[in-house]
Amino acid sequence: AQTVTQSQPEMSVQEAETVTLSCTYDTSENNYYLFWYKQPPSRQMILVIRQEAYKQQNATENRFSVNFQKAAKSFSLKISDSQLGDTAMYFCAFMTTGNQFYFGTGTSLTVIP
Amino acid sequence: EPEVTQTPSHQVTQMGQEVILRCVPISNHLYFYWYRQILGQKVEFLVSFYNNEISEKSEIFDDQFSVERPDGSNFTLKIRSTKLEDSAMYFCASILRETDTQYFGPGTRLTVL
Numbered sequence: 001a002q003t004v005t006q007s008q009p010e011m012s013v014q015e016a017e018t019v020t021l022s023c024t025y026d027t028s029e030n031n032y033y034l035f036w037y038k039q040p041p042s043r044q045m046i047l048v049i050r051q052e053a054y055k056q057q058n059a060t061e062n063r064f065s066v067n068f069q070k071a072a073k074s075f076s077l078k079i080s081d082s083q084l085g086d087t088a089m090y091f092c093a094f095m096t097t098g099n100q101f102y103f104g105t106g107t108s109l110t111v112i113p
Numbered sequence: 114e115p116e117v118t119q120t121p122s123h124q125v126t127q128m129g130q131e132v133i134l135r136c137v138p139i140s141n142h143l144y145f146y147w148y149r150q151i152l153g154q155k156v157e158f159l160v161s162f163y164n165n166e167i168s169e170k171s172e173i174f175d176d177q178f179s180v181e182r183p184d185g186s187n188f189t190l191k192i193r194s195t196k197l198e199d200s201a202m203y204f205c206a207s208i209l210r211e212t213d214t215q216y217f218g219p220g221t222r223l224t225v226l
Contacts, residue, residue: 035214043202045156045217091156100169101146101206101215103156 002027004094006104013082014112020067021077021107023092033095034068034075039106040088048090051075082111115139117218119205125224129194134221136188136205145188146206146215147180149173156204162188195225 003026013019025034036048051059051068058066063083067076079086092104118137126132138145147159160170162180177199179191188207192199202222206215 033214037217042219043222044219045204045206047214047216050214093156095215100161101148101156101158105155 002029002094002096002102004092004102004104006092006107008107009105010108010110012110012112013079015082015084017082018078018080019082019109021079021090021092021109023075023077023104025073025075025092025094025102027073027094027096029096034066035093035095036064036066036075036077037091037093037103038086038088039091040085045091049077079109084111084113087111115216117205117207117216119203119218119221121221122219123222123224125226126195128197128225132192132195132223134190134192134203134205134223136190136207136218137186138188138205138207139209139216140186142207142209142216144168144208144210145180145182147190148204148206148217149201150204150220151198151201159190192223195223197225199223200225 005024032053034051038046038048049059049061049064058068063080065078089106089108091106094102120135145162148156150156158171160174161168177193181189202220204220205218208215
């Protein structure tokens with residue numbers, strides 16, 4: 001069974017500081033994709049970053065980067081220089097080669113001015 | 114940038130009524146999905162659709178649900194006889210290729226009274 005676990009239901013960070021959101025997953029597949037999606041109060045799901053499991057290099061997208069540890073099945077998101085607009089629900093997601101998505105339960109991040 | 118659109122943004126219905134949620138995927142995309150998110154919970158996969166047929170569906174997607182691509186641009190989710198527990202945010206998503214990132218629509222909030 002494929003599962004995604006986000007163990008931090010809520011987090012907060014001071015503006016301009018760095019925060020790391022954790023995610024672990026379980027799968028027996030070797031080829032898969034991992035994502036972080038942001039869901040602001042508007043509720044639209046916005047892609048933050050994507051990582052292919054076959055790539056060892058951690059994905060980076062401006063202030064967002066991941067720490068992908070394939071052996072440990074861990075996929076954490078680091079947000080640097082946090083901004084007020086980063087306040088949102090963050091979902092870790094996993095996609096198999098059969099292209100079905102599995103989502104974690106989310107981490108609610110609040111950036112404090 | 115092309116985007117997935119969904120209508121209506123909010124639908125209120127009486128229990129037992131039929132509802133149709135509409136999505137317009139990105140025009141050249143080939144794979145389509147519906148997800149739902151009950152308030153405060155994680156995003157759950159409902160169904161995937163490719164080549165005019167369902168490719169995968171979850172346990173949630175029972176006989177009350179159906180999907181259709183009636184005219185080559187719209188992708189609809191029909192709930193035949195709504196129940197209170199169908200109240201949720203419903204997201205549509207689409208991709209061009211199986212390995213692509215899913216683009217999500219803004220969602221339709223369904224409220225069943």
